[in-house]
Amino acid sequence: MIMKDIISGLNKVFDSRVRLGIMSVLMVNDSVDFNMMKELLDVTDGNLASHLKALEKEKVIEVRKQFIGRKPNTSYQVTPLGRKLFKEHIDALEKLINPLP
Amino acid sequence: MDTNLDDIKHIRSMMERSSKFLSLSGMSGISAGTFALIGALIGHLIMSGQFTFTNSLLYDFIILAVLVLICAGGSGLYFCMRKAQKNGSKLWMPVTIQILKDFSVPMCIGGLFCIVLIFQHAIRMVAPSMLIFYGLALIAAGSRTYRDIKVLGACEIILGLLAGIFVYNGLLFWTLGFGVLHIVYGILIYYKYDMKSVKNG
Numbered sequence: 001m002i003m004k005d006i007i008s009g010l011n012k013v014f015d016s017r018v019r020l021g022i023m024s025v026l027m028v029n030d031s032v033d034f035n036m037m038k039e040l041l042d043v044t045d046g047n048l049a050s051h052l053k054a055l056e057k058e059k060v061i062e063v064r065k066q067f068i069g070r071k072p073n074t075s076y077q078v079t080p081l082g083r084k085l086f087k088e089h090i091d092a093l094e095k096l097i098n099p100l101p
Numbered sequence: 102m103d104t105n106l107d108d109i110k111h112i113r114s115m116m117e118r119s120s121k122f123l124s125l126s127g128m129s130g131i132s133a134g135t136f137a138l139i140g141a142l143i144g145h146l147i148m149s150g151q152f153t154f155t156n157s158l159l160y161d162f163i164i165l166a167v168l169v170l171i172c173a174g175g176s177g178l179y180f181c182m183r184k185a186q187k188n189g190s191k192l193w194m195p196v197t198i199q200i201l202k203d204f205s206v207p208m209c210i211g212g213l214f215c216i217v218l219i220f221q222h223a224i225r226m227v228a229p230s231m232l233i234f235y236g237l238a239l240i241a242a243g244s245r246t247y248r249d250i251k252v253l254g255a256c257e258i259i260l261g262l263l264a265g266i267f268v269y270n271g272l273l274f275w276t277l278g279f280g281v282l283h284i285v286y287g288i289l290i291y292y293k294y295d296m297k298s299v300k301n302g
Contacts (some may be wrong), residue, residue: 020108024115028194032119039191040119072168096105 009092011085013058018051023086025077026061027093033075052076060085121201124185124192127295129177130287136176137279140169141191144272159219173279184295185253198244207238228271232261232278247294 014020021041025032038048050072055061060082064075078086146152147161151152154161185192211234215227239254257278264274 011269017108017111020112021115022110025119032195040115040194067248081258090109093105093109093112097109 004098007096009088011089013060014089016051018047019055021053022048022055022061022076023078026076027083027086029062031064031075031077033073037076045059055082058082069092107200113137119191119194120196122194122196123294124181124188124190124248125246125290126180126184127287127289127291127293128171128180128183130283130290132180132287133173134178134280134283134285136169137283138276138281140165141175141272141276141280144275148272195273198243202243203236203245207241209228209232210234211238225271226265228275228282229261229265229268231275232257232264235278246288249286249290249293253282256282 002086014023014035014037018041023036025040034048036053037052038045046069052061056063058080062077062079064077066073141220143165144162147158147165154164182192189301197281211230214234216232218224218226234258236254236259243251243254244267259280260274260278264271264278267274
């Protein structure tokens with residue numbers, strides 16, 4: 001399963017604004033729950049959930065379900081693999097914008 | 102090409118929005134500073150015997166300190182809330198809790214230390230200690246908001262140390278640190294960030 005575009009080095013997994021947003025938020029926060037993510041990204045429940053599911057399937061993010069009092073709470077974290085892939089993705093984006101270092 | 106640039110911009114803004122407390126308003130600093138100046142003026146009147154709440158210098162100053170803290174903190178919070186509302190962002194985010202934690206550790210220890218100083222009759226050292234611990238709290242919180250806050254923290258610490266040396270001018274240094282510096286920094290932040298966000302929004 002090669003997710004990378006060979007020429008540009010861009011990772012297809014992150015090929016969406018919502019996914020870029022999710023990854024950006026998770027890169028700088030230890031753990032963010034679903035509702036907070038929804039507010040930060042300003043997207044609908046369904047849209048966010050499907051993107052989160054896709055990222056989870058690729059093992060770039062991790063889901064943690066727990067109860068806070070009696071309320072179920074779902075929070076998300078970036079995995080070491082996700083951190084590495086997203087860094088490479090940003091590097092590739094930067095290279096495309098500014099080819100000469 | 103343009104979409105790549107937009108992607109990078111989007112990534113940067115999401116990282117910043119989710120990890121930095123950007124609802125800090127210049128007006129918060131100006132209002133907190135103004136209340137501090139009013140407090141200092143009343144403090145001066147109490148010390149020179151022209152005004153009193155309870156006829157006891159110590160209790161007067163405790164009441165005054167609590168009043169100033171409530172007014173300054175309350176007005177500061179109010180302007181942060183207003184800015185958050187204007188920018189369409191939330192005041193209560195994970196980073197808000199984090200910044201409060203970072204800020205309150207030095208503040209609480211400083212507060213306890215000031216109480217210790219009062220009990221040890223080292224009242225002259227209270228103003229310097231307040232400035233120093235407040236400066237430390239600002240530096241601790243500074244990495245999660247505008248960088249200028251760290252510089253403000255350093256200025257407060259320097260004033261605190263000076264106040265410790267020129268120990269008979271405690272109220273003067275307190276007024277400079279909590280009143281004048283807050284107003285100066287409030288104006289600075291207002292022009293540097295708030296004006297910009299009004300234009301963009």
